[in-house]
Amino acid sequence: MKVLKFGGTSVANAKNISQVKDIVGQTPGDQLVVVVSALGGITDLLLKTADLAASQDKGYQAILKDIEDRHIKAIQELIPIASQSKVLSKVKSELNILETLLEGAYLIGEITPKLSDKIVSFGELLSSYIISEFFIISQLDAVYKDSRELIKTNNNYGKGIVNFEVTNNNCQTYFNQSKHRITVLGGFIASSTQGNSTTLGRGGSDYTAAIISGILNAETLEIWTDVSGMYTANPKIVKQAVAIPHISYEEAMELSHFGAKVLYPPTIQPVLAKGISIHIKNTFEPKAPGTLITENRNGSGKSVRGISHVENMALISLEGPGMVGIPGISKRFFEVLSEANISVVFITQASSEHSICVGIPAVDAEKAVTVINETFEYEIFRGKIKSVKAETDLAIIALVGDNMKSHQGLSGKMFSTLGKNNVNIRAIAQGASERNISAVIKKEDVKKALNALHEEFFEENVKQLNLFVMGVGNVGSKFLHQIQQQKKYLKENLKLNIRVIGISNSRTMFFDESGIPLRNWEDLLVSGAKADKSKFYDQVQKLNFRNSIFVDNTASLEVSKTYSDYLQNSISVVTCNKIACSSEYENYAELKNLARKYNAPFLFETNVGAGLPILDTLKNLIASGDKVLKIQAVLSGSLNFVFNNFNDRVTFHDVVKQAQEQGYTEPDPKIDLSGIDVMRKILILARESGNRLAMDEIENKSFLPEESLAAINNDDFFTSLTKYEESFQALYKHAADKDSKLKYVAQFDEGKASVGLQEIPKGHDFYNLEGSDNIVLFYTERYPNQPMIIKGAGAGAEVTASGIFADIIRIGNF
Structure with a gap:
């Protein structure tokens, strides 16, 4: 015996229903029970028609027509014309009853829970009948059975409580006598012992399938949906998420509770006690392995099995000095929420008993605030408890795994990952079983949080x-x-x-x-x-x-x-x-x-x-306890390029122009030649060494004429260079005559900094500095006489880009 349940997307239209027929036809087994949901989206449309009718809005009639058209279209596409008459007649008869019920709601201007259940039940009634007829026409040994004749509940409309004694007897009797291989049932719907239509609440179709599986001791329960199993995270938000091949009942329940919509948590209850496996499969990728749910077989394997979340949550906090040591406060708090039919998803309480915080659906926030403040009105008036307010636009994220309790540091890893990404945690809860760690965050941070956590726990450290x-x-x-x-x-x-x-x-x-x-x-x-x-x-x-x-x-x-x-x-x-x-x-x-x-x-x-590792080296020196005594450096690749290429055979103007065109200078070359760029660099080195220094404290011994410094654009600047060529040649000759080279040197010593053009004699560390290279000499307490030297290409787009790239990689390795 196997039970197969197909959700709304799986039976949304004729094409999908044909796919369902192929899956059922190829499923081995002596006896199959096929539980189907309403055609995709029909349940929501039925609820909308009921609301509109109760509001005496005739707009319900247009939606009712859409509902009728979708079912008629499905029949016409699935059932051959010669066999359509019987099916159309039955469906139209049911739709006429639905129309009458809605007319009644419209006339009296209200709808009761009993009437709502009656109206919404038509989704599964119609889909299961149409699908059963299609199976029969397709030569499958199938029969239709009204679930209301099998599953009996109390009169709690909207979420009927199953009477298992009667339901067990009904199911055992029917299936023992059934001579057909395939039985098609509508999920979600049932009836009271008085014969009135009831529903099993959200996820009721899964629950129907589980009830039948448990009663009949099924070999397995297959839940067919539009995804290939339960994922490590929501694949619509986390693109790297993957299907979990095998998971325990408890893990599946935790993930479902925290938003994994492929499975409704109560579904597991009827099969859990009997050890019946649940297999989540994809109707549209039937060969995909999906997720198998059984008792825990993970052993000492992976700690975190999945990350889930629930959006649209609100936090309600009851706090105040009057709660400390007073028995019964928690009882009153949860009792008032229960009486208001408000589901509590998340609970955390301070050990001081000063506050209790709960997470509830945001739609219930206003009602919760009202009933709690009314209940504790006296304590609020006396100042013993603060007036309750709701925090909204929140979400709950949860790490789930049976083996989390055996692994140290998971909480720290989770919170550290969120903290690094500026995800603020509003509240934290961890069950005693340590099967989940959950946290409340802003709804707007959900995507970032899920992706960051998934990366940390599932993506092999990528x-x-x-x-x-x-x-x-x-x-x-x-x-x-x-x-x-x-x-x-x-x-x-x-x-x-x-x-x-x-x-x-x-x-x-x-x-x-x-x-x-x-x-x-x-x-x-x-x-x-x-x-x-x-x-x-x-x-x-x-x-x-x-x-x-x-x-x-x-x-x-x-x-x-x-x-x-x-x-x-x-x-x-x-x-x-x-x-x-x-x-x-x-x-x-x-x-x-x-x-x-x-x-x-x-x-x-x-x-x-x-791209030279100058600052990184300096940071490491300081971090290791060394102290910088003096810095001497040639820090301008552009100026070094200029003076290495300038001589009595080429003009200063042409060399600077060449440096600009080859990307060695800033777009405005005056920034380099004026010494401002070098001043900035020695200032940064001084500051990174731990010194407080300002730009105007640096002495700048400029070699440029005042007219060049005053130029307001590049054209004027280059014109001035041509005008003063003679003075530049004089600088070159004075150094050459002494067999020295011109270098623009920056120095920091005893708290003072300076930059300027110097004549460097042979034998000096700066003398043979070629091209656009930079050189830095760090004299420190550990390197007082022979300095630490860093030398290499210090300008150019390629090396600068590589330096930026290196910083990116540093961040990646943090």
């Missing part, structure tokens, strides 16, 4: 990083190319899945929440919306992705002002823009503080030395 990139010019375009090139390597070797979700230049911005295809990002950006820094940030916040990183490849002051917004929303910031870290000390310190407070890394390795 961490997804979601990037939002502003600035896709010379450096930014190289950065995007490097991501595209290394994406596969990072996933396979570093377990990092990097997605670019948003990009922007000064004109347009483009977002794709599934990840921008980097092979044609230029075309997509052209088609994007008008660029707007505020709207870019708003979109990042709205998407609310886990492990979000804002990447700034610009040199914009305005963009740098947005860092604090990102950081205080736990969005990491990676930047090659030096403005923020060289701004007022208070701003620099605040950004560092926000990064620590909100656990959002703020990384700017490329601020000094492009």
